[in-house]
Amino acid sequence: MGVKNLWDILESCKKTLPLHHLQNKRVCIDLSCWIVQLHNVNKSHCAMKEKLYLRGLFHRVRALIALNCSVIFVTDGAIPAIKSSTYRRRLNPGNVLTQDEAAIKPSSIRRNTGSEFSRMIKEAKVLGNALGIPCLDGIEEGEAQCALLNSESFCDGCFTSDSDAFLFGARTVYRDMCLGDGGYLVCYEMDDIERKLGLGRNSLITLAVILGGDYSEGVYGIGRESACQIVKSIGDKAVLQWIASEGFSFVKKKKGSKKQTEDDKCNGKENAAEHKNPDGSKYPSQMKSQVLQVLDAYLRPKCHSADSNAVQRILALYPYSRSQLQHICTETFGWPPDKTDEYILPKIAERELRRFANLRSTASQLGVQLPLTEMPIKCPLSRIIKPRKVQGVDCFEVSWEEMDGLETSIVPADLVERACPERILEFQERRAQGKKRNNARSRPRKLEKTQLLGQIDQKLQDLLLEIDRETSTTNDTTSLCGSVSEDDDDIAQIQLVDPGIQSHYTWNSNCVKKGGDFTCGITSCQESSISPVSSEDEVIDLTSPPPLQHASGNSKHLEDNVQCIDLIELSDSDNDMFSPEHARRARELRMFIAGIKNTY
Numbered sequence: 001m002g003v004k005n006l007w008d009i010l011e012s013c014k015k016t017l018p019l020h021h022l023q024n025k026r027v028c029i030d031l032s033c034w035i036v037q038l039h040n041v042n043k044s045h046c047a048m049k050e051k052l053y054l055r056g057l058f059h060r061v062r063a064l065i066a067l068n069c070s071v072i073f074v075t076d077g078a079i080p081a082i083k084s085s086t087y088r089r090r091l092n093p094g095n096v097l098t099q100d101e102a103a104i105k106p107s108s109i110r111r112n113t114g115s116e117f118s119r120m121i122k123e124a125k126v127l128g129n130a131l132g133i134p135c136l137d138g139i140e141e142g143e144a145q146c147a148l149l150n151s152e153s154f155c156d157g158c159f160t161s162d163s164d165a166f167l168f169g170a171r172t173v174y175r176d177m178c179l180g181d182g183g184y185l186v187c188y189e190m191d192d193i194e195r196k197l198g199l200g201r202n203s204l205i206t207l208a209v210i211l212g213g214d215y216s217e218g219v220y221g222i223g224r225e226s227a228c229q230i231v232k233s234i235g236d237k238a239v240l241q242w243i244a245s246e247g248f249s250f251v252k253k254k255k256g257s258k259k260q261t262e263d264d265k266c267n268g269k270e271n272a273a274e275h276k277n278p279d280g281s282k283y284p285s286q287m288k289s290q291v292l293q294v295l296d297a298y299l300r301p302k303c304h305s306a307d308s309n310a311v312q313r314i315l316a317l318y319p320y321s322r323s324q325l326q327h328i329c330t331e332t333f334g335w336p337p338d339k340t341d342e343y344i345l346p347k348i349a350e351r352e353l354r355r356f357a358n359l360r361s362t363a364s365q366l367g368v369q370l371p372l373t374e375m376p377i378k379c380p381l382s383r384i385i386k387p388r389k390v391q392g393v394d395c396f397e398v399s400w401e402e403m404d405g406l407e408t409s410i411v412p413a414d415l416v417e418r419a420c421p422e423r424i425l426e427f428q429e430r431r432a433q434g435k436k437r438n439n440a441r442s443r444p445r446k447l448e449k450t451q452l453l454g455q456i457d458q459k460l461q462d463l464l465l466e467i468d469r470e471t472s473t474t475n476d477t478t479s480l481c482g483s484v485s486e487d488d489d490d491i492a493q494i495q496l497v498d499p500g501i502q503s504h505y506t507w508n509s510n511c512v513k514k515g516g517d518f519t520c521g522i523t524s525c526q527e528s529s530i531s532p533v534s535s536e537d538e539v540i541d542l543t544s545p546p547p548l549q550h551a552s553g554n555s556k557h558l559e560d561n562v563q564c565i566d567l568i569e570l571s572d573s574d575n576d577m578f579s580p581e582h583a584r585r586a587r588e589l590r591m592f593i594a595g596i597k598n599t600y
Contacts, residue, residue: 002143002163003213005224006204007175010163013192014175019183022156023067024358027174028146030160031073031135034060035120037161037176051332057124058329058343061131063179066347068354072155072314073128073135075121076142079109082215082297108140123332130328131344132320136310144168144301152306154315157187164213166190167205167298182391199228200236205298206243207231215294240295247288320348322405346409349400352380353411357419372422378402379420384427387413398423459592463585 038053064071112118125135138145146158147168157172158165165173166188176186193199199207210227212218222230234242304310325344326337335343356379363370372379382401385408389395394413400406417424 002161002165003167003204003208004211004218006163006166006207006211006213009197009199009207009224009228010188010193013188013196015187015189015192017185017187019063019177019179019185020067021185021187022064022069024069024354025067025156026070026072026154027064028072028074028136028149028155028158030142030146030158030162030165031075031121031124032117032142033161034159035117035124039120051123053120054123054127055333058127058131059179060177061128061133062344062347063183065131065344066350068351068358070317071128071133072149073125073133074142074145074149074158075125075135075137076111077138077140077302078111080140080215080297080302081108082293084109086214127328127332130321130325132318134314134316134318136304136314139302139304141168141301141303143170145303146170148301148303148306149311154306154311164208164298166193167201167208168301169201197228198232198236202240203231203236205295206239208298209243209291209294215297216290244288244292244295247291320344341405345403345406349380349403349406349409350411350415352403353415353419356380357415360419372420379423381411381416381420381423384416384423396424396427456592459589463589466585467582 034057035053038056041056042052061071128135136145143158143160143162143165146155146160147165147170149155150158150171151169157174158170159174159177160170161175171190173188174185175188178184190201193204207224207227209216210219210222210230211224231239322341326340329335329340330337356375356377359377360370360375378401380400380403382399385397385399387394388397388410390410395410396413396416397408397410398416399408
């Protein structure tokens with residue numbers, strides 16, 4: 001619990017920090033507070049059976065391991081004598097101590113080791129031991145031991161939800177921790193409290209006496225606003241001496257004032273439930289003694305000293321036990337060994353890489369610049385596989401060396417850059433070489449548009465020239481020029497011109513139009529000089545047999561130069577058809593143009 005309303009007083013000093021704020025730090029954890037927090041998330045019977053509190057503890061710890069954050073568990077010892085009355089009152093809220101009971105000198109109370117909560121603490125300690133986390137069993141208050149470790153600079157902060165950690169001397173307190181949304185911490189620092197609120201450790205102890213807490217019931221009728229005003233008016237250096245000498249005498253002065261804030265009324269009612277005497281002193285003879293006991297409990301708590309063997313033991317680094325952890329997770333969570341490795345091994349590997357980065361950073365600060373191959377400790381990262389992005393953060397997928405059970409995992413890019421920048425250079429060189437090989441295998445480089453247009457024009461010209469050559473070769477022997485008139489269904493003339501002898505022959509034919517085609521039968525052939533076809537040329541009906549004609553003096557010449565054509569079929573489709581060679585050329589042209597489209 002701590003001090004009543006103290007978290008509300010410190011609200012303006014609360015900070016929310018990202019989880020990576022804890023990287024390369026050492027923190028001590030009030031284990032009782034963490035178990036209570038995790039247990040309060042779900043108090044159902046099913047949650048207890050599945051041990052969700054222990055699973056939550058596992059995930060919290062593995063997140064800290066990945067950040068190379070050294071963790072120390074601290075547990076509560078015996079209940080302090082001054083807290084015994086508060087402890088009994090919490091167990092039996094309706095009971096009120098009599099004067100005789102109050103006169104008996106209280107003594108510390110041993111905790112019930114057989115309770116359900118004690119069993120949960122033992123399970124957490126066993127899990128921590130498998131993860132390589134040392135545990136320090138406190139003599140009395142766990143938050144007091146955490147505060148001592150923090151004040152002596154054995155750790156950078158302590159996790160606890162008890163506000164009286166500041167009264168025991170803590171400088172940095174992490175009240176809560178969340179793993180969602182990238183992870184964050186709720187942090188309070190004593191420097192901020194002193195600067196913003198003007199309250200030091202002595203002032204906070206005085207507030208505990210006035211407002212009440214674990215060690216005192218507080219003063220009736222004094223709320224947090226009035227208490228802060230009283231403490232600030234006296235000053236942090238003199239406030240303890242003042243409260244020790246004056247006791248609660250200031251209550252009468254305060255009681256005579258009619259003006260009272262709404263906050264004081266509210267807190268007065270809260271305290272009134274625990275006080276029968278309105279002046280805050282049930283037993284005036286013991287009032288001063290009670291104040292001195294509270295001051296002594298906060299200023300000199302029973303803890304392991306900084307030079308004790310117990311404290312020195314927890315400062316060492318402990319390895320995690322893979323086999324023990326697998327066994328615990330199998331028995332507790334029902335996980336197979338592979339699943340346990342999947343959860344914890346990447347975090348262990350990332351922690352080792354952070355330690356290697358710290359080693360290189362320390363060497364660099366000392367002026368020692370060693371290449372990666374000459375480091376006294378081998379780099380755990382063997383090579384970078386490919387870049388990744390995790391929740392908007394640049395990362396690398398990497399492979400590990402000598403990491404039993406783990407081949408690859410994903411780590412932040414900035415960590416790799418600090419630990420082994422040489423691996424990044426190697427990866428960039430491999431990727432550049434791979435791109436060169438891919439470019440060599442891929443299609444040719446894109447050309448300029450002007451060059452491409454020139455290639456297209458040249459290709460088309462070559463195709464046209466080749467078609468012209470094929471056409472001229474075909475026409476070396478004969479050239480067919482004529483027409484069939486659609487107006488005359490009976491007669492058509494065809495002229496065959498022989499360029500070799502500069503003469504032409506006229507065939508008269510009887511043409512019959514069938515559908516869209518004309519079928520012509522050749523009935524006569526006549527040689528003449530090259531001139532337009534005369535209307536007087538002999539016309540022979542194709543339906544009658546051709547008359548017998550005798551060859552003249554040029555008959556032999558005619559025989560040698562006239563080709564006999566029995567039947568010619570003309571159709572519209574024949575005019576559109578290409579030769580196989582033309583089709584092949586057209587196909588090449590289409591492929592060439594398609595390649596251009598793919599390029600651009």
